[in-house]
Amino acid sequence: MSGAEHPGRARRGSSGSGRPAQNGPAYPWSHLLGRGTGERPSGPPRFADAARSALGDSAVRSSRSAAAAEQRGRRERGRGAEPAWEGLRRRATAVRERALADLERHLTDFEKAAEAAGTRVHWARDAAEARRVVARLAAAGGEREAVRSSSATAHELDLDAALRRAGVDVHESAVADLIAGLTGQGPDAESRTVRRHDRASARSALARRLPGAPADLAARPEALAEAARDYLRESLLEARTAITGANALVAETGSVVAMETEGNVRLGAAVPRRLITVAGIDKVVPAWADIAVLSRVWARSSLGAVQAPVLSTWSGPVEGDGPQEVHVVLVDAGRTAALGDPVGRQALRCIRCTACLDVCPVFERTGAAPYGSVHAGPIGAALTPQLRGTRSAREASLPFASTLCGACADVCPVGVDIPEVLLELRARVVDERRANPVPTPEALAAQSGEWVMAAERRFARAQRAASRWGRLLARGGRIRRLPGLLGRWTEARDLPAPPAESFRAWWARRSRVLAVRGGGREADGRARRGGPTALGGTGGSGAGEGRRDG
């Protein structure tokens, strides 16, 4: 609708230079406002800019929305099958909240119990330190290879690159990740969150790039999954080092808990000699008994199933069974920053079920890539700016990548009120920008608004001007485009034309009329009003007047 108007708008852009690709019109002063293309500091693009190309690809959009609908259905059925979902949800929320409330004790308890079981526990303050620790552990003893199961934390920390620099080749052990790697998609690619490869591209990637794949590989999901599985199983059986994430760490027992559908974590935790688990400090839960409620809500919210096909726990090496060298790396990397925020900390309850992604109208249209992090969707928008800070344009734009419709909060199995966190982060971003030497357009607009509204005369004059100009711009009672920078606001919406006369103007005129008539203004005046003012539809009863004046 309003999209059809863009070319015309670009022609009339005030700079006359047309509309540069993807970034909106370039105004002469746009560098001052941090908008447009020219003088923007280099760095990752803002969410809205990054999302433009994703929004343009209608084929990807329709396949994504089909996938989201399917996932939504599965999860909804799962929750529906749960006899007391709300109670379960409250208990899961309580488990996560208890874990965070006394995090220091739970972390030291976990360390103590895990080390007593023979696990070596390592700590990392930030991503760089985590990369160093994991690379050192994986490369120890001259190892050149490792298998890694899907782990949001591993991607968040960008472990693979560090491992490669340390001379350790990393092999993915999940089917979706293998295919993503073969088709050259990066770690932020769609498939990691939506887990969807179409059979044609999966076939060509596997047949051409997978060592040992048959040339006449059939393009059926069963045949493709089997080819991938055979390759993955070989690499898992040959591996001497496995790297995994964790769904939970149990403080009471020092156990790592991992849930999965494919069995690659189970295999990775049972065959290689060395096992390295990388987990955020937020993953800790107080008690062994807490696994029951946590695994249940995770499975319902993630898969729709009553339990994940495989849930594995381990707390250390076992003689004659599986890895003999077991490590856990506990990573902060911004989590304590979130923990210190009374509103933002609830995002740390997240158990990475991804239920909020598939109900999000923004994520469904943009996909994962514009979020610029492995944590995508509503929870990514709430978590990433807290983990990384809001200094860069991309992180600062994430809290605004939401319609605040609240669907995410409704499905969250651990009660994270994502819109509340996003609003808090928006306020934080705005506050931070206040100190800037050059104010943002929003700040300018808000300050001008404040000045105008502070005095009655200024407000009345502004209203008259707005009404005049607004009616000039309107066609058929709607304003399709506002001029200049304001045009960004009407890119996605129309404005109704302002009425010919404002309430204030009408009131002033009415008072004048009554004053001129003078005399019996009580009874007569009320009876005669109504028609010309177009306000008192029912002829202006006393009660109606009272409401209007109040």
Place this chain on the structure above:
Amino acid sequence: MAEKRDPARAGVLARVRRAVAAAPPGAGREPGLGGSADAASARGRDTVSLFTERLAEHGIGVQHASGAEDLPRVIASALWGYGVRRAVVPRDLSSLWLSELDGVWAMRDDPPQAPLSVRAIESAGAAVTRCALAVADTGTLVLDGGIGQGRRILSLLPACHLCVVEADQIVPSMAAALPELDPARPTTWLTGTTMTTAIEGARVDGVHGPRRIDVIVVG
């Protein structure tokens, strides 16, 4: 221990302490506790029939053996049904259970003294094990490497896994199962077979781990 003087450890814990002090736990809304959902759903039902019903929902075959004397025959017929010639079994699985095998070679895995090679386990068609516990409410088999279960890869690599569950091992819910288990042992909770939806969202069963799991309920 040197680990305790690790500056990273001290740094992380100090930050955690500061953060919790800055936003004390009471600041967030403390959610109330709900009733015990999983216990409620299992209450008042015969756990064995609930368990077999849930297994069937997961596509797991269930056979019943009326008692210990009936079991060897049921195990043998299940293995014949798979059409396998070799099956791997843990060191301490009762020989009586395997007494009726005819034409199926049971290979015992006895680590660390006499372990089977990974390849030998993989090429066997089936594994026969016990379990530590079973959960009725979710249709879950729990393995913990205890008696008759062997090490983790034993029941993971062969294409078929035949698991013997004694009726009194079945507990109503996961919440009831956890206190019965030793967290120091590695535990594996199997609910149906593994699967992937990586390609076009189509469900393909049996990625890693057995493609087929069958359960024999004894008693």
